[in-house]
Amino acid sequence: MNAELPHQIIAERLAAYLGPNTAQVAVRTFAGRACGCLPHELTRNDVPRLVEALRPMLRTLLGGDGAEELLQRVSEDFR
């Protein structure tokens, strides 16, 4: 799948670690909490807030270093 929309790009990044289903659940959950929107409504401007919201979850699973590296890569996808 070639991701085009912000929520697809982020979910695809997360899927390598979390699996495709949980990656989508994570984007949906944290998009709702951090941006108050549905995944397909996410814009590039929402990405920094979503990245911040994903951080605690990723730190729990990947540890501090792994989470920061992945989130940095997500941020770079939108530069």
Add this chain to the structure above:
Amino acid sequence: MTASPPRPSAPPAWTPSRALGAALVASVLLAAIEWAAGADATAVRVATSLAVYLVAAAGAWAAAWAYRRGDHLRRAWALFGLDYLALACGRLFLSHDLLGLPAGPLAGWLLAAATVLSNAFGVWGMVLFASTWRRTGLPLPSSGRRLATVVVPLAVASLLAVGPDLLEMGARAARGDVVALSYALGDACDVAVFLLVVPVFLTARALAGGTLAWPFGLISASCLAWLLLDGGTALTGLAGSPSGVAAASLALLRNLGCLLLAAAAVAQRLAIRLRPR
């Protein structure tokens, strides 16, 4: 604007499936060595037990050290490492005659202490693994009713597996046997671990398709091997002391319990060292 999926920078020598394969092969080989050595080869049994306990401890610490200080799963893996180190110590104290130590109260107290510590570390580590999903802030992967359909049969199976030993050790503990008391506590801790494996398994299932599913899945498989070992020990105990194929089967389950945990640790290291591109 496209994102290619993260890939490791170079093909790793170890993959989770290779670690699983190595654990299965080594478990069978070591059990076959014990079987070939016969019932009287206590030294071989002690050596293989120590080998698998220490491999599991080393693997768990290797996984812990892949995390940063303060990370949730670093503590969980470090506790598993201590659990298996205490198991190895307990095995040594159980074989005090091989070590040239005199049989007596000291060997018994040391064995009891190692048993209690091992179980305490194991339950604590398992609590941390079981609480991982809740800490992520993601919605629960399973409903309460669905959980109950797994937990209730598992609780019954756990009690059936450890029940006979728990009753026997409880009776001996009531007569002042400190080692039996530690074993009875260990049986109770085993039931707790077998129940805690439910959220760990559900975490693995929720992460299916991702690299993080492997460690949680293999930890669940390791616990299943320990559950089967407890059940097998109870069954063979009914027919007297296990020997021949029965003893080799129990050794195989013990090896699987330890080496699947070591494979989980390898998978954990690989998962968190996967570098996004």
